[in-house]
Amino acid sequence: MYIANTLIIALIFALLSLAPIAHAQQYSTLWGEHGEKWSPKGRLPDFSFAGYHSGESALPTIKVVANVRDFGAKGDGEHDDTQAFLEAIKATTSGAILIPEGRYKITQILWIEKPNIVLRGEGPEKTTLFFPKPLEELRPNPSATTEGRATSGYSWSGGLLWIKGAIRGQDIGKITNQPQRGDRDLELDAPPVGMAVGDRVSIELRDDDKKSLISHVYSGDPGDTKEITKPITIKFVSRIAAIRGSTVTIERPLRQEIRKEWQPVLRKFEATVSECGVEQLAIAFPSTPYKGHFTEVGYNGIAINGAADCWVRNVRLNNCDSGIFAAGLFCTVDGVVIESDREAKGGMTGHHGLSPGTDCLITNFNVKTRFIHDITVSSLQAGAVVKNGRGNDICLDHHKRGPFENLFANIDMGEGSAIWRCGGGASLGKNCAARGTFWNLKSKKNQSWPPDHFGPDSMNLIGLTTDQKSILNADGKWFEAIPPAELQPADLHAAQLKKRLEKR
Numbered sequence: 364m365y366i367a368n369t370l371i372i373a374l375i376f377a378l379l380s381l382a383p384i385a386h387a388q389q390y391s392t393l394w395g396e397h398g399e400k401w402s403p404k405g406r407l408p409d410f411s412f413a414g415y416h417s418g419e420s421a422l423p424t425i426k427v428v429a430n431v432r433d434f435g436a437k438g439d440g441e442h443d444d445t446q447a448f449l450e451a452i453k454a455t456t457s458g459a460i461l462i463p464e465g466r467y468k469i470t471q472i473l474w475i476e477k478p479n480i481v482l483r484g485e486g487p488e489k490t491t492l493f494f495p496k497p498l499e500e501l502r503p504n505p506s507a508t509t510e511g512r513a514t515s516g517y518s519w520s521g522g523l524l525w526i527k528g529a530i531r532g533q534d535i536g537k538i539t540n541q542p543q544r545g546d547r548d549l550e551l552d553a554p555p556v557g558m559a560v561g562d563r564v565s566i567e568l569r570d571d572d573k574k575s576l577i578s579h580v581y582s583g584d585p586g587d588t589k590e591i592t593k594p595i596t597i598k599f600v601s602r603i604a605a606i607r608g609s610t611v612t613i614e615r616p617l618r619q620e621i622r623k624e625w626q627p628v629l630r631k632f633e634a635t636v637s638e639c640g641v642e643q644l645a646i647a648f649p650s651t652p653y654k655g656h657f658t659e660v661g662y663n664g665i666a667i668n669g670a671a672d673c674w675v676r677n678v679r680l681n682n683c684d685s686g687i688f689a690a691g692l693f694c695t696v697d698g699v700v701i702e703s704d705r706e707a708k709g710g711m712t713g714h715h716g717l718s719p720g721t722d723c724l725i726t727n728f729n730v731k732t733r734f735i736h737d738i739t740v741s742s743l744q745a746g747a748v749v750k751n752g753r754g755n756d757i758c759l760d761h762h763k764r765g766p767f768e769n770l771f772a773n774i775d776m777g778e779g780s781a782i783w784r785c786g787g788g789a790s791l792g793k794n795c796a797a798r799g800t801f802w803n804l805k806s807k808k809n810q811s812w813p814p815d816h817f818g819p820d821s822m823n824l825i826g827l828t829t830d831q832k833s834i835l836n837a838d839g840k841w842f843e844a845i846p847p848a849e850l851q852p853a854d855l856h857a858a859q860l861k862k863r864l865e866k867r
Contacts, residue, residue, distance in 0.1 A: 386846070386848045387849050389849045389851065390851055391407075391802075392843070393405065393825065393841070393843075394852075394858070396851070401859075403616035404543070404616075406821060406837075406841065407823060408618070408746075408768040408770070409863075410748050410770040410856050410859055411860040412693075412722055413693075413723060413724040413746055414722075415693060417722075418724070418864075422674050425640070427460070428457070428459065429459075429460045429461065430451075430460070430463065431451050431460060432447075434447040434451045435447040435450075436465075436467060437465070438462075438463065438464070438466060439465065443468050443469075444468055445468075445470050445471045448467070449471070452473065452474070452480060456479075458480075459482075459640075460481065460483065461483055461485075462490050463485055464484075464489035464490055465489075465490065465491075467490075467492050468495065469492055470494075470495065471501060472501055472522075472524075473523065473524045474527060475524075475525070475526045475636070475639050476527050476528065478528075478635070478639060479638045481640040481641075482524070482641050483640075483643050483644070484645075487644055487645040487677060487700070490644040490645065491645040491646070491647050492524070492645070493647045494523045495648075495649055498515075498517040498522075498660070498661025498662075500660065501661075504516035504517055508657060509590070509791070510788065512657055514658070514659070515659060517659060517661030518684075518685075518714055520688055521688065522663045522664055522665045523646070523663060523664065524641060525665075526639050527667075527670065528636025528637070528670040528691075529634075529635045530565075530635075530669055530671075530692070531631075531633045531634075531635065532564075532633045535551065535555045535564065535611075535629040536555060538551060538566070538629055539551065541620065541622055541623060544616070544618065544619050547616055547617065548610055549566070549611045550609060550610055552609070553609060554608055554609050555606060555611060558603060558611075558631070560604065562632075563601070563602050563603075563633075564601060564630065564632055565600050565629070565631070565632045566598070566600075566601070566613075566617075566629055567598050567627070568597045569595075569596050569626045570595045570625065571594070571624045571625065574591070575624065577591060577765060580767050581765065581767075581796045581797060581819050582821035583819070584820065585819075587789075587792070588790065588791065589790045590788060590789065591764065591790075591792065597619070597743055598721075599617065599618055600692060600721075601615040602614040602615075618746070618768055634669070634672070636669065637672045638672055641665055641674075641675050641676075642675065643676070644678060644679075645678070646665070646679070646680050646681070646683070647680075647682060648682040648683055649682065653712045655708040655711075657714075659685065659714050660684065662683050662684040663683060664678075664680045664686050664687055665678070666690070667688070667690060667691040667694055667720065668688075669691065670692075672694065674697065675696045675699065676695075678699050679699070679701075680702070682704065684713050685714050685716070686699070686716045687725075688715070689717075689719050691720050691723065693723065694720060695724045695725075696724070696728070697725075698726075699717065699728045700728070700729045701717075701728075701729070702731040707733075710733055711733050713735070715734060715735075715736050716730050716739075717739075717749070719738075719769075721746055724749075724750075724856075725747075725749045726751045728749075728753075728754075729753050730752070730755065733754075734758075735786070736758060736760035736786055738758070738759055738771070740760070740769050741787070742762070742763075742766065743765045743766065744766045745768045745769060746769065747769040748769070749774070750774065751772075752775070753775035754777050755777045756780055756781055757781070758784040758785070759771055759783070759801070760785050761785050761787075762794070763787030763788065763791040763792050765796040768797065770800045770802065770855065770856060771801050771802065772804075772853075772856055773853045773854045774803075774805070776806040777807070778808060779806025779807050779810060782804070782806065782810060782813075783813040783817050785817065794816065795819075799822045800822070800825075801823065801825070803825070803826040803850045803854075803855070804826065804827045804847065809828055810824075810829050811829060811831050812831075812840060812842055820839045820840045824842045824843070825841075826850035828847060829842075832844055
């Protein structure tokens with residue numbers, strides 16, 4: 364009997380050891396379980412407006428109106444199909460251009476400089492665009508680093524598939540009140556003319572001679588900014604929620620306070636290019652050896668500049684110098700895989716992997732190689748969300764000049780040896796500015812608060828792999844040592860978006 368009971372107990376323990384481990388749920392005191400602890404004036408920003416249509420619309424499936432084969436494309440990997448693509452884009456005023464299964468050789472930049480154009484393949488396993496020539500050969504752009512080293516401007520910008528527009532809009536009026544961060548009411552010097560609820564507007568602030576605005580962006584701890592010699596300008600885009608006389612109420616809480624010395628104005632927001640997409644295809648480059656930092660000649664995938672509400676969906680990139688520069692506004696990059704079989708230099712196969720613009724979203728990504736800068740934010744970019752991805756050993760490059768209030772959430776960082784490795788020239792401020800938020804980052808190595816030169820104490824670190832204790836200083840460092848597997852919600856951006864849409 365004793366032996367039988369012992370065997371039963373042993374069997375029970377064996378079964379329990381095979382059962383999935385149920386992790387306890389823990390909640391950040393900055394958010395709570397359902398956002399009940401969150402405040403628009405608190406240190407945790409509202410990231411819910413990132414991405415296509417501020418996250419309020421799913422990425423659309425646009426009707427096919429053209430086919431590159433009808434313009435002479437062969438897709439055999441040998442024939443130069445460039446002219447067929449150029450003619451198809453030129454002939455299409457609105458809609459999706461189908462790129463059927465095949466390998467298409469392209470020897471020029473494919474520009475999309477008008478709205479409502481989508482390039483759609485039949486899947487990255489079937490449709491490949493092969494670019495044998497780099498940007499520097501096609502459209503020379505010699506430049507230099509901040510230290511004076513000669514290089515190509517395509518080392519940090521541009522794409523062989525390039526969505527390009529311009530942000531325009533006339534002045535509506537001067538802002539006469541001085542609202543605080545988290546407020547939404549703007550007093551103008553006169554009632555707005557020609558504006559309605561739902562219109563997008565841009566609040567624009569310009570720094571003074573004392574650099575008080577750049578200091579404010581860094582929560583008063585900017586570091587050395589002597590090489591920021593020109594006054595910075597900050598733009599914050601929101602829709603109008605209400606108009607009452609000369610008072611305009613915006614939809615979003617302000618990212619920063621507004622002071623008269625920053626010459627605040629309200630402008631219309633108009634993007635000449637919007638509703639463009641690149642989807643369901645692969646982009647490939649020659650497997651040339653990577654020669655190292657600032658040797659790049661522009662084997663770059665996709666660039667978005669001066670455009671709004673555009674997207675990249677289900678795209679694979681192979682052997683790129685840089686992957687995607689999504690420097691538009693309210694754009695979404697969803698389902699990107701980057702891989703390389705190039706000969707590496709110092710373990711790296713390229714310069715920049717993924718770079719979101721202001722209020723842009725990058726999600727569901729897999730960086731299967733290593734870049735000098737895997738994910739990059741820079742130059743006053745704010746409101747970007749990078750989430751639900753993974754990589755071999757991801758670094759979150761904050762490239763100085765004040766990137767602030769960006770979110771990195773629910774990411775498998777891989778090895779975790781380079782999370783805080785950053786670039787950017789000397790004397791351009793700390794790498795990260797106010798309220799950069801790092802949420803639910805899993806890594807093999809333990810993490811701790813980054814070095815002082817990385818950013819100010821107003822940053823938020825919640826749910827990183829660590830062996831350190833929490834530091835919960837409301838007016839200083841905020842490091843919540845919650846195991847990533849236990850932190851709920853795992854995806855802060857999704858939780859914030861859900862709460863906002865339910866409230867609406």
